[in-house]
Amino acid sequence: MAQETTGVSAAWPLWEVFVRSSRGLSHVHAGSLHAPDAEMAVRNARDLYTRRNEGVSLWVVPASAIIASDPDAKGQFFESPQGKDYRHATYYTKSEGVKHL
Amino acid sequence: MDSATRITPGNALRPEDIAASELHAPEDVAEYALRLGDDALILAQRLGWWISRAPELEEDVALANIGLDLIGHARSFLTYAGTAWGKTEDDLAYWREETEFRSAHIVEQPNGDFADTIARQLIVSFFQYELYTALLESSDETIAAIAAKAVKEVDYHRDHSSQWVLRLGLGTDESRRRMTRSLEKIWPYVNELFVDDELVEKLDGVAVRPSSLKPAFDAKVGAVLAEAELQVPEVQPAPGGGRRGQHSEHLGYILAEMQVLARQHPGATW
Numbered sequence: 321m322a323q324e325t326t327g328v329s330a331a332w333p334l335w336e337v338f339v340r341s342s343r344g345l346s347h348v349h350a351g352s353l354h355a356p357d358a359e360m361a362v363r364n365a366r367d368l369y370t371r372r373n374e375g376v377s378l379w380v381v382p383a384s385a386i387i388a389s390d391p392d393a394k395g396q397f398f399e400s401p402q403g404k405d406y407r408h409a410t411y412y413t414k415s416e417g418v419k420h421l
Numbered sequence: 422m423d424s425a426t427r428i429t430p431g432n433a434l435r436p437e438d439i440a441a442s443e444l445h446a447p448e449d450v451a452e453y454a455l456r457l458g459d460d461a462l463i464l465a466q467r468l469g470w471w472i473s474r475a476p477e478l479e480e481d482v483a484l485a486n487i488g489l490d491l492i493g494h495a496r497s498f499l500t501y502a503g504t505a506w507g508k509t510e511d512d513l514a515y516w517r518e519e520t521e522f523r524s525a526h527i528v529e530q531p532n533g534d535f536a537d538t539i540a541r542q543l544i545v546s547f548f549q550y551e552l553y554t555a556l557l558e559s560s561d562e563t564i565a566a567i568a569a570k571a572v573k574e575v576d577y578h579r580d581h582s583s584q585w586v587l588r589l590g591l592g593t594d595e596s597r598r599r600m601t602r603s604l605e606k607i608w609p610y611v612n613e614l615f616v617d618d619e620l621v622e623k624l625d626g627v628a629v630r631p632s633s634l635k636p637a638f639d640a641k642v643g644a645v646l647a648e649a650e651l652q653v654p655e656v657q658p659a660p661g662g663g664r665r666g667q668h669s670e671h672l673g674y675i676l677a678e679m680q681v682l683a684r685q686h687p688g689a690t691w
Contacts, residue, residue: 332477353478353479354477354478354479355479356588357588359584360584360588363483363580363581363584364479364482364483367479367482367483367486368479368482
């Protein structure tokens with residue numbers, strides 16, 4: 321036999337968990353967990369990250385479905401608009417005669 | 422004390438509230454509360470064994486959660502039962518002999534493998550769900566209040582066990598074989614849960630006749646098993662007798678482990 325299963329962990333994919341608390345406005349990444357499928361992932365997320373509180377919303381996403389930006393390319397990717405004042409409205413002066421702007 | 426006013430729906434009753442109250446459970450009601458409490462206590466003790474031993478970290482947390490829920494139910498029921506005899510929850514948990522425990526045989530069954538534990542959990546959680554739902558109407562306010570808190574938690578236990586029955590039943594050949602075997606092993610202990618006796622007859626309006634819960638239990642558990650493409654086992658019921666203090670050989674070992682510290686240090690506080 322080529323390869324026996326090495327353990328359950330190997331078979332259970334990783335899920336990322338996003339939680340919106342009862343008074344929260346948006347879902348926030350809370351952490352990750354292992355689960356055999358999406359339904360079980362939601363249930364495990366409830367146990368691990370919400371303690372089954374009411375009024376929360378949970379999103380689970382297979383970690384493999386998330387495409388992350390490249391941390392090594394941070395420089396170029398997130399370069400600040402410093403020195404690019406022309407990108408901001410305040411750079412431009414109001415023309416004479418334009419009212420109520 | 423304002424504790425009596427806390428026994429209202431939506432305001433979950435804690436064991437501390439019961440202990441601090443002036444409540445005195447009538448003897449019969451206390452006997453009944455003991456049954457409910459002992460089922461929860463012994464099953465919680467069984468589930469505690471799994472901590473650090475479950476197949477996955479997430480499952481470790483889930484089983485511990487369920488165990489803790491059950492400990493909570495046991496504490497409330499035992500505290501209430503104790504008010505009849507001037508005993509605390511600890512007196513009742515740690516200083517009763519095997520023959521004084523009123524738990525059903527199913528909860529003392531060994532954990533076995535994961536499928537054995539799930540099969541046991543499936544039956545107990547579906548039984549407790551029907552029981553606590555019916556006890557919401559109990560004329561005993563404290564029993565009704567404890568049931569109101571417990572039923573929400575037991576609903577989650579039902580969900581957990583049925584999810585696992587589906588996965589094990591529809592999983593690999595091996596998981597299916599094990600789930601089938603586990604159901605066959607545990608099913609003889611189902612019967613005892615639904616037997617009426619003198620005590621419940623006497624407590625008309627307070628207690629629930631277990632036999633009245635059987636149709637709903639059969640329908641709901643049957644639906645889970647059907648979805649998992651598993652059969653309801655056809656087996657002879659085991660003798661039972663837990664409600665009368667007649668237990669299998671397993672309970673003595675559970676109690677020895679559970680009670681050893683308390684009994685070595687009588688009167689200690691912790």
